[in-house]
Amino acid sequence: MPPxxxxxHMPLSDSGQLLTIGxxxxxxxxxxxxxxxxxxxxxxxxxKLGKHVRIERSALDGFxxxxxxxxx
Numbered sequence: 001m002p003p004x005x006x007x008x009h010m011p012l013s014d015s016g017q018l019l020t021i022g023x024x025x026x027x028x029x030x031x032x033x034x035x036x037x038x039x040x041x042x043x044x045x046x047x048k049l050g051k052h053v054r055i056e057r058s059a060l061d062g063f064x065x066x067x068x069x070x071x072x
Contacts (some may be wrong), residue, residue: 018047018054027060038063 021039025032038044039053044063047054 017057019057019060021053021055024055024060027057028064 019027021032021035025035028035035055039046039055044055045059047056
């Protein structure tokens with residue numbers, strides 16, 4: 001079998017790992033309802049795989065960094 005790059009796509013790095021809504025909620029320390037609201041409000045990017053929704057870990061990291069409040 002040829003490597004992934006020869007088939008036209010690259011494997012995801014750890015930061016590009018696709019998480020389910022439940023895994024994303026656990027990663028953020030919130031409930032699934034909050035993650036679903038972020039998706040519906042388009043506050044985080046997501047991937048549709050058929051009827052399944054997945055979120056890249058890097059998108060969650062970006063959401064966290066965007067909400068970070070600097071020290072004074």
